[in-house]
Structures are given as C-alpha cells and as structure tokens.
Amino acid sequence: MYYCFLRSKRFELLSIRKSADKINESNISIILEPVKNSFNEIQKTLSKINPNNFIFIINPKVGNLKNNDEQLIQLTKNLIESNSSLIVGLNVDHSYNFLQIQNWLNMFNQSKFVLIHSGEIRFDTKLINQQEQIIKHIFYKDSVEDYYINQFSKDKILLEDNFKRLKRNYDYQENRIEFFSDAHLNYKSKGYQGFGNFSTIGNHFSQNGGQAYTSAFHLTFNHTDNDIFIKHCLSKPRTYHENIGVLNEELLEDIHSVIQNNIGLLTWSSACQELEDMYQKKNFSYHLGTLKSLSIQHHFELMHLLKIKGVY
Structure with a gap:
C-alpha cells in the first residue's frame, strides 16, 4: 500500500480532494500533518477519503500548531466527532517516553493509532507491541536502524523523501x-507492508x-x-x-x-x-x-x- 505524507496547506488539501476517487480506488493512505487550524478545509478533505486510510498527526513537528496541544486536541476531537474511524498519527523519537504515548492513547481511547518514528524511542519496545490501539508503524528512512525496526510486531511502512x-x-x-523511486517494486521483499513518500514536494x-x-x-x-x-x-x-x-x-x-x-x-x-x-x-x-x-x-x-x- 502507498502512503502519501502531506501537510494541511490549501493546495495540498486541494490535490487530495481532486484525486479522491483514484485515491480511494487504489487504496492509497493519506498521512496529514496539520500546520494550521484549518478545520473546515481538513474536514472537507476527510469527507472525501476512506477514513480507514486517513492518518491525522496529533503532534506536528512544524507549522503554527507545533507544541500547541490544546488546539490540536480540540481539532482532533472535532474531526473524530464527525468521523469516528479517523486514525491518529503520533510522531515519536528518542525524546518520547512511554508515559507520553500512553497519555495520548488514553485521551483517544476509542481511536486507532499509527506511530511515526522519526527517531528511535529509548524504552522497551515490548510495551508498544502490547498496545492494541497501535496498529501500524511508519519509519523515516535513514533515521532508524534495521535492528530497531525489527523489534516491532505490527505492520511496518518505510517513509522516504524521494524528492x-x-x-x-x-x-x-x-x-x-x-x-x-522504486520502493513500490521492492517494499515487500524488504519486509514492509507499505511504502511512503512526500509526493513531489519533499519533506x-x-x-x-x-x-x-x-x-x-x-x-x-x-x-x-x-x-x-x-x-x-x-x-x-x-x-x-x-x-x-x-x-x-x-x-x-x-x-x-x-x-x-x-x-x-x-x-x-x-x-x-x-x-x-x-x-x-x-x-x-x-x-x-x-x-x-x-x-x-x-x-x-x-x-x-x-x-x-x-x-x-
């Protein structure tokens, strides 16, 4: 399965909406990082995409909403209220501990989560494997080692910046x-269940x-x-x-x-x-x-x- 990482700028959202039929038909997943509180635009986009293939990042690393937990929590709650199948994405790296992850899981205890690894967490990964809410892992290429990736038991997706x-x-x-890219040709042979990139604009x-x-x-x-x-x-x-x-x-x-x-x-x-x-x-x-x-x-x-x- 192909995963496309985009941010909630106007023209990125427009490209998703205009491509919605083909995105849904080919089972493409959208990873959306909110960079501003544009609820109406995001909601309009989500309404056109299969919510099981829509990952909304709750802790963006860039943009106006970075570190603004209050706005992000409310924005995510509003989106889930209109579509309960929305998948929550969580950026993690060496600075994240298990308690922080558990707090997010508890806050949205009816939602499925995907962890997006831009670095390696430093606690026992078995704690993550035991969390039923966490259904997939997305790994930034060149930011984590193979031995680290192999510690996780759920579906794994390799995210590359091809641009x-x-x-x-x-x-x-x-x-x-x-x-x-040739990731679409070899991701399975490398042990992944999906491949992803930042489309033609890069990270x-x-x-x-x-x-x-x-x-x-x-x-x-x-x-x-x-x-x-x-x-x-x-x-x-x-x-x-x-x-x-x-x-x-x-x-x-x-x-x-x-x-x-x-x-x-x-x-x-x-x-x-x-x-x-x-x-x-x-x-x-x-x-x-x-x-x-x-x-x-x-x-x-x-x-x-x-x-x-x-x-x-």
Whole structure:
C-alpha cells in the first residue's frame, strides 16, 4: 500500500480532494500533518477519503500548531466527532517516553493509532507491541536502524523523501530527468507492508516563499522496468527577477512540450489535461500553488495507474 505524507496547506488539501476517487480506488493512505487550524478545509478533505486510510498527526513537528496541544486536541476531537474511524498519527523519537504515548492513547481511547518514528524511542519496545490501539508503524528512512525496526510486531511502512530538493530552481537545469523511486517494486521483499513518500514536494517545510528567478514544475512518470522517474519543467533559467506572468508563460510552454512528447499522459492524468487546457487558453495568470497542487494530483494519478495495472 502507498502512503502519501502531506501537510494541511490549501493546495495540498486541494490535490487530495481532486484525486479522491483514484485515491480511494487504489487504496492509497493519506498521512496529514496539520500546520494550521484549518478545520473546515481538513474536514472537507476527510469527507472525501476512506477514513480507514486517513492518518491525522496529533503532534506536528512544524507549522503554527507545533507544541500547541490544546488546539490540536480540540481539532482532533472535532474531526473524530464527525468521523469516528479517523486514525491518529503520533510522531515519536528518542525524546518520547512511554508515559507520553500512553497519555495520548488514553485521551483517544476509542481511536486507532499509527506511530511515526522519526527517531528511535529509548524504552522497551515490548510495551508498544502490547498496545492494541497501535496498529501500524511508519519509519523515516535513514533515521532508524534495521535492528530497531525489527523489534516491532505490527505492520511496518518505510517513509522516504524521494524528492531531491535543490537550493534554486535554476539548478534543476543540470539534471532535467532523474530517478525518483522504486520502493513500490521492492517494499515487500524488504519486509514492509507499505511504502511512503512526500509526493513531489519533499519533506521540506516553509511557511512562505518569495518569487523565484526560475519557476519549476515536477512531473513523475513510469520509466523502464516500472521505476518512477521525475521530470523537472522550467521557465528559462535566469539570475534576475522577471515579471511573474513571463515566468508562468515560459513554464507552461515547457510543460506543454513535455506533454506533447508523451501524449499518452492525457489518457489517464486529469492533471496533465488541466495543464494542457491552461496552455491552450493561454492562462498565464495562475498561482504557483496551483501548479504544486497539480503536480501532487498527477503523482496520485500515476500511483493509481500503477496500482490498477498490478505493478505493485
């Protein structure tokens, strides 16, 4: 099973809602880390996804709600009140003790939990294995050792950051196409019950971003032997600020060229259909967040395609 880790920003939530049918059909799980108290947006998103495949993190590591237990508890209670099947996600690492975990379990004693290991807990893991509320474990790749993972008895999912983020969009010019992931092909042979990533945006988080010199769009695709590669579409590389409308037009032209050279994308990717429609209508006034949403949406559609083809 594929697990997609996203945060509760507007455009991430929009990509989930627009892909909901394919997410549900291919049994994709959403891991959502709340970064602001946007209950209505989160609830609207949850209402479209199978709640058994929706993990809501109660202790985010980034964003405005970090360390704000009072707001997070109320937000989670409100979500559970509207959908009792919601799964609670709990970030744990070496700083967490068993009493803290037990307090969360007791607070939501009717809910199922998933532990998300961004580091190794330092108490007897048998205490965790004995907790029936905890149904799965998600492990950050390269943050925990194999011997640690093997101590847990429930389903295990390996979470990777497959997106190679560069400091400047300009730098993607050096490597326009690169390997993204083959986890969907080998996760079972490595002893996992699922695999996960941060879609096409990676684990990097920032509250705000300024205008870039070069605009970028990231498109995943099925490559030889069913590996997943990623294509970086760019506006013309430059080292000075240009009018955003110019950047948007150049970027959309590059995206159009990629789609035309891979016309089969239009048969299954509604995100690519929307991008092509924007190009034909010369819609160059779009928000860059729209492109980020479409990039994530397309990746959901790719994972759906590979699932229904039986690739994983």
